[in-house]
Amino acid sequence: MKIPQDKLIKGDASISLQNVTISYGDFDAVRNIYCDIPRGKVTALIGPSGCGKSTVLRAINRMNDLIPSCSLKGRILFEGTDLYHPTIDPVEVRRKIGMVFQQPNPFPKSIFENIAFGARINGYTGDMDELVEQSLRKAAVWDECKDKLNESGYSLSGGQQQRLCIARTIAIEPEVILMDEPCSALDPISTLKIEETMHELKKSYTIIIVTHNMQQALRVSDMTAFYNAEVLEGVSGGKVGYLVEFNETETIFSSPSQKLTQDYISGKFG
Numbered sequence: 001m002k003i004p005q006d007k008l009i010k011g012d013a014s015i016s017l018q019n020v021t022i023s024y025g026d027f028d029a030v031r032n033i034y035c036d037i038p039r040g041k042v043t044a045l046i047g048p049s050g051c052g053k054s055t056v057l058r059a060i061n062r063m064n065d066l067i068p069s070c071s072l073k074g075r076i077l078f079e080g081t082d083l084y085h086p087t088i089d090p091v092e093v094r095r096k097i098g099m100v101f102q103q104p105n106p107f108p109k110s111i112f113e114n115i116a117f118g119a120r121i122n123g124y125t126g127d128m129d130e131l132v133e134q135s136l137r138k139a140a141v142w143d144e145c146k147d148k149l150n151e152s153g154y155s156l157s158g159g160q161q162q163r164l165c166i167a168r169t170i171a172i173e174p175e176v177i178l179m180d181e182p183c184s185a186l187d188p189i190s191t192l193k194i195e196e197t198m199h200e201l202k203k204s205y206t207i208i209i210v211t212h213n214m215q216q217a218l219r220v221s222d223m224t225a226f227y228n229a230e231v232l233e234g235v236s237g238g239k240v241g242y243l244v245e246f247n248e249t250e251t252i253f254s255s256p257s258q259k260l261t262q263d264y265i266s267g268k269f270g
């Protein structure tokens, strides 16, 4: 597959959103997003419900392609490649840009097969025992799984299942991991474990996380994008989301440049 390159991406950006508008039918869920997401860091997407965080996240690995009414204008570049160019295979995009969902969703298979299945489909021919162990180790769930690899993935706790899903994503060797509120179904201890795992993972992967939990954004992310949504005159169907401010997490939480950001992080709305 010949991949068109584009020189417009900045040196340390892995993903570049360039004037991205995403619509469901006639309704623009988010408009005119520009954002360069750096490589090897954790970037958090925060903002009130309905501002389009998940819509933007799903656009980055073309998951929105699965929603017939959803369309995208503008460009999303990944390492300089236009992800929406007609020659690009969305399945290949999802291999390079993996995703972990809100609810842990292991396959109805053994713990071992949860890892091996996807790797095999993606053509992995190396030592499967080694891959399974390494993936579970990187997702910090090896110790809990090593003596029960042949048991069902469902035999694990919710937090362990989520780390199994992270291991499954890692096994495919993506470059970017998207996480859509990965801890919202988990207890505080499991949440902490996932957060610790993220600190390790960012040494090898670019991570983008949607979170409602501002403390979590502060704890795990290097960069934060704050989105908001507004009713626009002449637009029917709901509020239109937009990116208010994108900066280092420390700056967003200590001295944001926009009053709206300050109001949001201090709990005045949302």
Ligand SMILES: Nc1ncnc2c1ncn2[C@@H]1O[C@H](COP(=O)(O)OP(=O)(O)OP(=O)(O)O)[C@@H](O)[C@H]1O
Pocket: 024, 029, 047, 048, 049, 050, 051, 052, 053, 054, 055, 056, 067, 069, 238, 239, 241
């Ligand atoms: N499949 C869909 N079809 C039609 N509209 C959708 C669809 N998914 C999302 N929307 C709309 O797009 C807008 C943005 O939704 P999205 O889920 O991306 O926001 P969000 O910021 O992630 O919200 P939350 O924090 O509540 O999960 C909302 O107005 C929502 O109703």
